[in-house]
Amino acid sequence: MKTFLTLLKVEGKLSLRDMNMVLFAVIMPLVTLILIGIIYQGKPAFTGADYSFVEQSFGALCTIAICAGGLMGLPMLISDYRERKILKRFKSTPISQSMTLLVHLGIYSLYSIISVITLWITAGLFLGFKMRGSILIFFAGWLLVLVSILSIGMFVGGIAKNSKHASVIACILYFPMLIFSGATLPYEAMPGGLQHVADLMPLTQGIKVLKAASLGLPIQDAAASIMVMAAVAVIFVLLSIKCFRWE
Numbered sequence: 001m002k003t004f005l006t007l008l009k010v011e012g013k014l015s016l017r018d019m020n021m022v023l024f025a026v027i028m029p030l031v032t033l034i035l036i037g038i039i040y041q042g043k044p045a046f047t048g049a050d051y052s053f054v055e056q057s058f059g060a061l062c063t064i065a066i067c068a069g070g071l072m073g074l075p076m077l078i079s080d081y082r083e084r085k086i087l088k089r090f091k092s093t094p095i096s097q098s099m100t101l102l103v104h105l106g107i108y109s110l111y112s113i114i115s116v117i118t119l120w121i122t123a124g125l126f127l128g129f130k131m132r133g134s135i136l137i138f139f140a141g142w143l144l145v146l147v148s149i150l151s152i153g154m155f156v157g158g159i160a161k162n163s164k165h166a167s168v169i170a171c172i173l174y175f176p177m178l179i180f181s182g183a184t185l186p187y188e189a190m191p192g193g194l195q196h197v198a199d200l201m202p203l204t205q206g207i208k209v210l211k212a213a214s215l216g217l218p219i220q221d222a223a224a225s226i227m228v229m230a231a232v233a234v235i236f237v238l239l240s241i242k243c244f245r246w247e
Contacts, residue, residue: 006102015107019074025065025111030118032184033061037127051215054127059210060182063145063168063203065115067183069108070149070172077104078157079166105150110147133216141213145206148229153235158244176204202232
């Protein structure tokens with residue numbers, strides 16, 4: 001445990017120096033939330049709705065950090081470490097290769113937790129946000145989304161030939177999901193045809209789960225999305241274990 005925490009501290013400092021995750025996982029969703037609050041100023045999400053646009057968007061904004069870490073940061077970091085023989089060198093140290101991966105999964109999870117807390121405090125203090133549903137159900141859904149997206153990132157990082165290859169795949173996954181899944185552009189504002197395309201993205205289903213949880217909607221409304229995210233998590237965890245290349 002001491003070795004794990006020491007490595008977590010070292011790798012965490014390196015991540016902070018890079019600043020990419022701070023920018024895209026913490027600052028970006030917070031700025032998006034503030035802009036939504038300024039533009040809509042507590043207006044209902046749609047005519048007749050008893051919840052505001054901020055309340056409707058909160059669950060989606062909580063996935064931006066997960067998306068940044070799981071679809072962009074993790075694949076590129078793993079492929080870079082493998083390409084530079086860093087993972088191979090860990091074989092000759094007390095630090096196992098698996099522990100290295102667990103540390104980075106922990107780092108990206110911490111960024112996501114910090115993002116949720118920052119969004120929650122800001123939305124609650126300044127934008128009138130209230131969690132209408134169960135906090136436990138919301139965080140259970142958030143954890144499901146986190147595991148699902150990180151498993152995709154682990155799989156991509158595990159099979160990518162090199163960091164350039166990983167970067168291309170990461171961009172193909174990251175930007176469409178960030179824009180068209182509802183994380184930034186509201187799903188409800190999309191044309192019907194675009195919604196059908198967005199429904200094919202795992203993150204879209206995850207956002208539906210978090211929206212239902214935060215708005216206090218019947219959990220049955222998100223049952224299909226929950227099953228999709230659980231299936232994605234199981235499939236990509238198994239694929240990551242089977243296909244991961246250390247060298």
